[in-house]
Amino acid sequence: xxxxxxxxxxxxxxxxxxxxxxxxxxxxxxxxxxxxxxxxxxxxxxxxxxxxxxxxxxxxxxxxxxxxxxxxxxxxxxxxxxxxxxxxxxxxxxxxxxxxxxxxxxxxxxxxxxxxxxxx
Ligand code: 5GP
Ligand code: ZN
Numbered sequence: 001x002x003x004x005x006x007x008x009x010x011x012x013x014x015x016x017x018x019x020x021x022x023x024x025x026x027x028x029x030x031x032x033x034x035x036x037x038x039x040x041x042x043x044x045x046x047x048x049x050x051x052x053x054x055x056x057x058x059x060x061x062x063x064x065x066x067x068x069x070x071x072x073x074x075x076x077x078x079x080x081x082x083x084x085x086x087x088x089x090x091x092x093x094x095x096x097x098x099x100x101x102x103x104x105x106x107x108x109x110x111x112x113x114x115x116x117x118x119x120x
Pocket of ligand 1 (some may be wrong): 007018030031032033034035042087088094095096097098
């Protein structure tokens with residue numbers, strides 16, 4: 001089920017173009033518009049779930065293995081030393097887009113390798 005007013009529904013289903021790094025029948029993985037580090041990605045299910053509490057069994061079972069696969073691919077492709085998985089539920093918990101998603105944030109030896117901001 002899609003939510004017609006949800007931007008991540010539109011992105012996940014290809015109605016709005018995005019920097020896609022992975023796609024299958026259930027998920028699209030895109031680069032975050034405001035990255036915390038180089039390569040910061042978001043795992044979006046193609047179906048609309050507001051948060052982790054709403055996930056169906058198939059998406060719930062697939063999302064963590066997919067996050068591990070994306071993280072491992074980041075180590076290979078980007079050379080990051082590790083990665084964070086972050087997943088916010090509710091505005092008070094920092095959720096700003098109310099379509100379930102998992103952040104995969106590469107972490108590099110020596111610092112964040114920011115790409116969105118350069119000092120003066
Ligand atoms: P949340 O705070 O809900 O866990 O994370 C939402 C994330 O989505 C933020 O990191 C924000 O930068 C990202 N974001 C918001 N709108 C868009 C968009 O239109 N495209 C992309 N690629 N990322 C977005
Ligand atoms: Zn949605």
